[in-house]
Amino acid sequence: MALTVLHRKLFRDLWRIRAQALAISAVVALGVMVQVMMAGLTDTLTVTRDAYFERHRLAQVFEPLTRAPSSMMEQVNAIPGVLAAEGRISGFGRIDADGGEPVQARILSLPGPAGLNGILMTAGRKPIAGRSDEVVLLDTFAAARGIALGDTLGVTVEGRHQKLQVVGFARAPEFLFMPAPGEFFPTDGRFAVIWMERKAAAAVLDLDGAFNEVLALTTRERPRKAVLADLDRLMAPYGGGAGYVQDQQTSARFIEEELKGLRQSRVFLPPIFLAVAAFLLNVTITRIVQAERREIGLMKAFGHSGAEIAGHYLEMALMIAFAGALLGSALGVMLGRSITGLYMEFYKFPYLVFSMHPGPFAGGLAFSLIAAALGAAIALRTVFRLTPAEAMRPPAPPDFTHGRVGFLATVTKVFDQPGRMILRQITRQPVRSLGTVAGVAAGLALNMAMLMIYSGFDHTMDVTFGFADRSDATVSFIHPVSRDVTHEIAHLPGVLEAEPTRYVPVLFRNGVITHRGELTGLSEDAQLNRALRPDLEPIALPAQGVVISRGLADVLKLQPGENLTAEVTEGRKRTLSLPVAAISDTLLGAPAYMRLDSLTRAVGEADRITSVSIRTEGAPSPELLHELRERPKVAGVSIKSDSLAAFREIADEGAGQMRFVFGAIAFVLSFGIVYNAARNAFAERAHELASLRVLGFTRGEVTLILAGEITLLVACALPVGIWFGWTLAKLIARVFSNELYRVSVSFDLPSIATAVLVVVSATLASILMLRRALDRLNMISALKARD
């Protein structure tokens, strides 16, 4: 009997505090939502990636060569730990679309009998055996360029012009996320792969009876690195020796970095929300228990145990948390699906293995219930401590006497009576006030850090393409060419400036740490391509030694003055030892800059270059592109504005959605906290506020007194939140930076202003809602009874 009455009271109480309960539920929901969303996203991405890699047998070891006879494959297969291996043909060609810029394309032999680095046909068919002019094209490139099945492509390979017919479209795990050679961002229209029959590929690349890349899968028994070492040794005479494992493959690498970031946010984000929810429940239950002391005393007098009564309030907290967890799960699935879709598009997964384990749901539910129980339990100690007699006594007015000594007494003197009421209220419950400040600050910080990261990304783009790389286009060559070509290009129509660059692929080494990269040789007076100091001033390249980027310095743990070892992996293999002269503030990639003359001298070659950066009058003209197409040694031309625009479009779509999500999260969090604090203050002091109205204070004045407390707390939270957000942004930037890209954050005022605006509008919204409650405040009934 007693139980049913208690339950009726429970539902009536929940209804009475419904707005507050909803606000708390919303905060719980956020925590669970982030948890479920992130879990769904990481699981789906991981499972999809694994399935994709496995189904299409993405190689675990890659060994690029100059040329090895087909018979060598026998010895490769004999290496212990090799499960399956294939020697494929890999090279570059140039697609000459009419009118457009020439695009550099990967040319690959179709997967052989072992099926390594398989492809997924998305349309059409594979070439018929013996038809050397039929090819399969990367479908994303075809879509971006409007190429249809049956179209003919003009392709220049090794200086020879070919007409190739597109008979199929495909995707491959190897090219999930691939920037075009020499570019930083993947753009569909600038990255092409052409798969040909093995014989045809060998014919165009002059590799008959040979191969120039080994792909291998390994057994579990032997570490990949060991297999790679054997392979490197075996293939050294054939131009090999600089192989790499799957983790270092560009496409696999990017996805893994992304997953790492997601896994980290999944660990640190949800607990913040649950801690805030626990705090809100604690404050609210404490307030209700205080207000219901008499009822509790009465129930105890009737013979209910402390545990039974505490259970009643605990149930209330659990129901609020449960509702939040349900809502959060539903939202998490919805949001997870939508964001997963974005990721799929970005990373070019052809299909999606949607994976939603019950774990994150159960975990989210369990954690929110535990948080709620914890929050309530601390509040419920009072229930056990209350004796019936004590509870039946009219409550003594709360004690404010301690606030009269010391500093506070001096401060409060300055204020009028309402000001003093506000200050004393805040200082009387320091833990609660601190909690409110911390919670609001956390919401602000999260949002601000996110905004800073995104604007840091924009900053990266601006610095990289406004200061470091000021060229309009880059002309790259398949094989190194004479430096004189620079002058030739400088005289082409519309070219204002031309500057040579030499890339030498190397394996960087510092002790046991290695990193695959390249040395970048720039001319002495380089203007278009520069190494920058943090203040964006160019660094003059030293006659000896190298200037390395911060990213490379971090990976290799190198300081200026130390020596960088670089093993050249192409042509004549040499090992260079280069003193590090300075560290540049390069944000994209991890380059190592040298003077062109000293680089070519070090690798023992005459002055040869691999690309020319140009500045043009307006956009590169059709005449210029035509001239470049006429030169067979040109591998491709990348026009910066095009690739940048294309990349920004996808990036902004993702960033826009995340900005919105985090803005909404910050709003709900701030609103939940502020509204709760205001609502509790209102409930506790309805009596006082009614008295003030009786004394002749207007609604506006009373609202101000009530809002004053919360406004003051929010005002305290703003600087704390900004500081915390700045720290968090720097932390995230550090965690997420790698040698592929560096996330740079600056004390970005628009981000701060936006985050502050969200908190302020959440505060205003709660004050407005409170104002409505105040308007309904009945002076007479508030005065009739004590509490």
Added chain:
Amino acid sequence: MQPAFRTEALSKTYGEGPAAVHALRDVTLEIPRSEVVVLLGPSGSGKSTFLNIIGGLDRPSSGQAWFGDQNLTEMSDRALTQYRRSHVGFVFQFYNLMPSLTARENVDLVTEISHDPMDAGEALRLVGLEERLDHFPAQMSGGEQQRVAIARAIAKRPAVLFCDEPTGALDSTTGRRVLQVLNDVNRELGTTVLIVTHAAATAAMAHRVLHFTDGQLRETIVNETRADPAEIEW
């Protein structure tokens, strides 16, 4: 001289139909200025309802009420607030002090929003609390808290003082002390004082006694001689 208050057929009904409660029925009366008026009547007879309406806290269902020549029943909420702010002082059974403010600050709460108020210290001296200026409500007895409430009510020199069971929570000695203070306020400041009480003996200190029964004014007694509150027995 114009009366302090005048009402005409003042009625207040809660609810509708058969469940309707008639808290006040057609109350018509006049209260002269500067009198001490005691309202008596059984529980539920409408005393508080009447006081709340002429105090500007509530509105009647029908009928009119005037404060001087201002029609309270036609005033906006804002004007009623202004009326309470400038002319009215309230004292309640449960003191209704701000726990976060000291005695002096509780009084200043009102003086800060009034024209020509008296000094908070002076108001507290009038109620005999000059020693307790800087104490918080938690540090005072019920009677002392009630005297702070009276000091707060009189500090703005109101035209009228409404007291709803001001001695309800107090023992007889303390209650007498409080009544004494109310009497002094009336005598020294000329304030009209309305006191709702269950202690019939209090009637002896009044100029005028209003008897309420069942929402109606049953009887008005004008005392020829008034007793000193100190002599009241109950």
